[in-house]
Amino acid sequence: MSHPSIQSGFIDHLGIELIRAAAGESELRLPLAAHHMNSWEVMHGGVTMSLLDVALSLAGRTASPEGSGVVTVEMKTTFMQPGQGEMRAFGRVLHRTTTMVYCEGEVRDAQDKLVAKAMGTFKYLRRLAVGREVRQQRPRVAPPGD
Incomplete structure (x- = not known):
């Protein structure tokens, strides 16, 4: 099986680094x-959940x-303590x-303290339609006398 990579501008922007991903396990830094x-000068909850x-x-x-990607269907996160330093x-x-x-997964700090824990459900997809035009349906306006 091929080694998955992270190909996302958002993930690159956050600076998340792939350490390993194989056999149903992953590790990131x-x-x-x-x-x-x-504002408390600790890791933002949105960053924690993204990680x-x-x-x-x-x-x-x-x-x-082979060739399948996943999309998040549901994820529950429990925050244990603030995150600082290297996650x-x-x-x-x-x-x-x-x-x-x-x-399931977790985030730990440099002292190996548990920062957050999560469980999630993901759906396998062959390929997402990327760049397709999405048209917003306009509400039907009834002609006069309807």
Whole structure:
């Protein structure tokens, strides 16, 4: 099976680095910078959830049929304590079917303290329609006398 990569401008912008992803497991690294922080000067919850989403989805992709990607269907995150310094995220597949994969993961700081934990459900997709035109339907206006 091929080694999954992270190909996302958003993930690149955050600075998330892939350490490993194979056999239903993943590990990521994120050295926190000023733009990752909230007003309390600790890792923003959205950054934490993004890190977990990537870790879980990469773990799921390594257990997928060749060529499949995943999209997040649901993810529950529990925040344990503030994150500071260098973060590590880990993802692991719990169960998979032909169309879905169920994963868990966590984020730990440089002292190996548990920062957050998550469980997620992901759907396998062959390919997303990218760049297609999306038209907004206009509400039907009834002609006078209707």
